[in-house]
Amino acid sequence: MAYISFQPKDHFNTKLYTGTGSELAVSSVGFQPDWVWLKDRGAVASHILTDAVRTATKVLKSNTTGAESTNAQALKSFDSDGFTLGTTSDINTSSNTYVSWNWKANGSGSSNTDGSITSTVSASTTSGFSIVKWTGSGGNATIGHGLGVVPKMIIIKSLANTTSWMVYTAMTGNNSEIALNTTASATGSSTAWQDTDPTSSVFYVAGGAGDGVNASGDYVAYCFANIRGFSKFGEYTGNENADGTFVYTGFKPAFVMIKNRGSAGKDWFIHDNKRLGYNDKNYGLFPNLTNAEATDINLDLLSNGFKLRRSTAQLNHNGNFYIFMAFAESPLVGSNNIPATAR
Numbered sequence: 001m002a003y004i005s006f007q008p009k010d011h012f013n014t015k016l017y018t019g020t021g022s023e024l025a026v027s028s029v030g031f032q033p034d035w036v037w038l039k040d041r042g043a044v045a046s047h048i049l050t051d052a053v054r055t056a057t058k059v060l061k062s063n064t065t066g067a068e069s070t071n072a073q074a075l076k077s078f079d080s081d082g083f084t085l086g087t088t089s090d091i092n093t094s095s096n097t098y099v100s101w102n103w104k105a106n107g108s109g110s111s112n113t114d115g116s117i118t119s120t121v122s123a124s125t126t127s128g129f130s131i132v133k134w135t136g137s138g139g140n141a142t143i144g145h146g147l148g149v150v151p152k153m154i155i156i157k158s159l160a161n162t163t164s165w166m167v168y169t170a171m172t173g174n175n176s177e178i179a180l181n182t183t184a185s186a187t188g189s190s191t192a193w194q195d196t197d198p199t200s201s202v203f204y205v206a207g208g209a210g211d212g213v214n215a216s217g218d219y220v221a222y223c224f225a226n227i228r229g230f231s232k233f234g235e236y237t238g239n240e241n242a243d244g245t246f247v248y249t250g251f252k253p254a255f256v257m258i259k260n261r262g263s264a265g266k267d268w269f270i271h272d273n274k275r276l277g278y279n280d281k282n283y284g285l286f287p288n289l290t291n292a293e294a295t296d297i298n299l300d301l302l303s304n305g306f307k308l309r310r311s312t313a314q315l316n317h318n319g320n321f322y323i324f325m326a327f328a329e330s331p332l333v334g335s336n337n338i339p340a341t342a343r
Helices: none
Strands: 012-018 024-026 035-040 048-051 075-079 082-085 097-103 110-112 119-124 129-136 141-144 153-158 166-169 202-205 217-224 231-237 246-248 251-260 269-272 299-301 305-308 321-331
Touching: 012 024, 012 251, 035 075, 082 097, 097 269, 119 141, 129 141, 251 299, 251 305
Parallel strands: none
Antiparallel strands: 012 097, 024 082, 035 048, 035 097, 075 082, 110 119, 119 129, 129 217, 141 202, 153 166, 153 217, 231 321, 246 305, 251 269, 251 321, 299 305
């Protein structure tokens, strides 16, 4: 039974807002976020990702290979209970509706010398999340991540080069990679991670993997560990049935991101508990696409996991393997002994 001593909403929260077209302070996140991921729900627009280590106004887009850009009218500041936006249309068009996914790490970060390359790390060992920035050497290297436990998923982007987002997962292994910005399946025989799993202090990057993980120039990584009752990184097998596979997480999910790892041409999907936020209307967004949210009935978010509700190759093809990352709204049982309930 999942048991944690902290409130999940103090470390991850989905916040919806409506654009104004002028500077906008978005509040009631519940904490000062260190990683903010923004998307227009109803329009074709890029996903905008900003974090406290790279600093406000520094933009990455999960749906492109583009290098980091500076936009003074994007996310302008990380505030004590949210963030302030400028007038950039992708994230603040008047009357458009938006979603923000917010994670707490540990502010702007500090120097970490655990790896062969010194990194800047903002880490929450409580929630198993860290933001890591380093300057690539062009050769094989190790990078300190600050979690104190082995990460199960690492999402990396070159800030200087126009290359794909590189994703390591424990589920696909240390000789495989998958790109966040494409529909490609996991690529076997990759050398990006030096055929070596991360440890409790470092992860491995290869200089021979092109610009993807350790060429010259700066990089950012978002690192995640399993925290019982708060986060879960795993995989499931589809059954191609509307009465689909049930995936146990040990908590009531607030956020689920899924990818078919074995079949090409399949999008990434994100579901959360706020859009619309009840079964069976958990709408999907696509990290690799600019599309507006899809209103298909895909899955139910339950008190102890999620259940697929659609027989689609994207999420539930018979015999296909799917990787997922999930964060909690409520643990199955928390320190206050209040059980999570289905919606």
